[in-house]
Amino acid sequence: MTLTTALTELLGLEHPLVLPPMGGTAGGALAAAVSRAGGLGMVGGGRGGAPDWLRRELALVRAETSRPWGVGFLSWAIGPEDLACALEYEPAAVMLSFGDPVPHAERVRRESDALLIVQVTDLAEARRALDAGADVLVAQGTEAGGHGGRRAALPLVPAVADLAAPVPVLAAGGIADGRGVAAALALGAAGAVIGTRFQASCEALTAPGVGAALVRASGDETERSRVLDIAREAGWPERYTARTLRNGYLDRWRAREDELRGDAAAKAAYREAAGRHDLDVVPVWAGEGVDLITDLRAAAELVSALAAETEAALDRLARLRGAR
Numbered sequence: 362m363t364l365t366t367a368l369t370e371l372l373g374l375e376h377p378l379v380l381p382p383m384g385g386t387a388g389g390a391l392a393a394a395v396s397r398a399g400g401l402g403m404v405g406g407g408r409g410g411a412p413d414w415l416r417r418e419l420a421l422v423r424a425e426t427s428r429p430w431g432v433g434f435l436s437w438a439i440g441p442e443d444l445a446c447a448l449e450y451e452p453a454a455v456m457l458s459f460g461d462p463v464p465h466a467e468r469v470r471r472e473s474d475a476l477l478i479v480q481v482t483d484l485a486e487a488r489r490a491l492d493a494g495a496d497v498l499v500a501q502g503t504e505a506g507g508h509g510g511r512r513a514a515l516p517l518v519p520a521v522a523d524l525a526a527p528v529p530v531l532a533a534g535g536i537a538d539g540r541g542v543a544a545a546l547a548l549g550a551a552g553a554v555i556g557t558r559f560q561a562s563c564e565a566l567t568a569p570g571v572g573a574a575l576v577r578a579s580g581d582e583t584e585r586s587r588v589l590d591i592a593r594e595a596g597w598p599e600r601y602t603a604r605t606l607r608n609g610y611l612d613r614w615r616a617r618e619d620e621l622r623g624d625a626a627a628k629a630a631y632r633e634a635a636g637r638h639d640l641d642v643v644p645v646w647a648g649e650g651v652d653l654i655t656d657l658r659a660a661a662e663l664v665s666a667l668a669a670e671t672e673a674a675l676d677r678l679a680r681l682r683g684a685r
């Protein structure tokens with residue numbers, strides 16, 4: 362059985378499940394695997410500026426699936442040439458997150474037929490995304506892995522869905538199994554955007570040890586912070602923090618962000634440890650849904666399991682009603 366929502370209808374998907382464009386982690390193989398399995402896979406172009414990587418991964422996704430796929434970027438960081446490069450590969454969807462989408466949105470609309478998806482972290486961003494002409498919004502809760510804002514998904518998703526109607530809204534943040542997808546649908550979302558769970562898949566491009574760390578970790582051990590962005594001089598706008606697993610570097614610098622900004626030796630120590638992929642120093646992006654990750658699996662298997670679990674959860678809810 363397939364679930365039909367505004368998202369599946371817009372793109373001709375089998376399942377209302379989206380792999381977000383996780384920068385550098387969601388490459389062509391992962392995106393293609395999700396799309397082939399009936400979801401929407403998106404290549405993570407991140408901040409742009411890596412045209413060779415982007416061309417390689419976009420060529421790969423295009424070669425490996427004939428189903429719809431997408432690509433996404435960080436609005437605050439990308440340049441016009443990154444977008445032009447991505448549009449050459451004719452994605453079915455382009456996702457913009459974090460920062461002002463307007464200049465890039467105009468270009469996507471002018472130069473392609475791609476569905477424009479804008480990820481938002483609060484109602485003000487949702488209004489701006491609608492003004493920019495977004496076809497679909499993603500309401501991202503603070504539970505999410507990686508960068509994001511302060512609003513929790515449970516109240517944010519229905520509020521954005523009410524604001525945006527009839528524009529479809531997807532839910533993101535902390536969704537890692539079919540119960541979460543069913544909850545997203547109950548909140549009025551047309552689908553679920555699932556990052557951390559797909560980061561723990563065989564096709565994800567992750568450093569050694571990251572998959573195992575995600576399997577081991579609990580949501581209790583995740584934290585939103587600016588510390589690691591300051592250490593790696595990532596230049597993120599102040600309003601967006603990153604949810605990662607806690608580690609020794611974060612513990613040392615928590616609540617000392619201003620001091621860290623001016624400490625060249627601490628930043629040099631970070632760079633040295635990052636060169637060794639020391640997971641006690643570098644960020645392992647992870648959402649609170651990491652509790653629910655107990656294994657590393659092929660992405661196609663994950664899509665099938667998520668779809669089956671969603672149907673089981675919806676059936677369970679329907680039976681509650683029937684029991685009256």
Ligand SMILES: Cc1cc2nc3c(=O)[nH]c(=O)nc-3n(C[C@H](O)[C@H](O)[C@H](O)COP(=O)(O)O)c2cc1C
Binds near residue numbers: 386434508
């Ligand atoms: C490893 C990782 C990298 C991410 N990178 C990006 C990114 O480059 N661009 C983006 O729009 N969102 C990015 N996100 C956030 C996702 O779009 C999405 O909001 C989030 O993964 C949903 O929460 P979840 O991780 O709890 O499923 C990233 C998330 C993770 C886990």
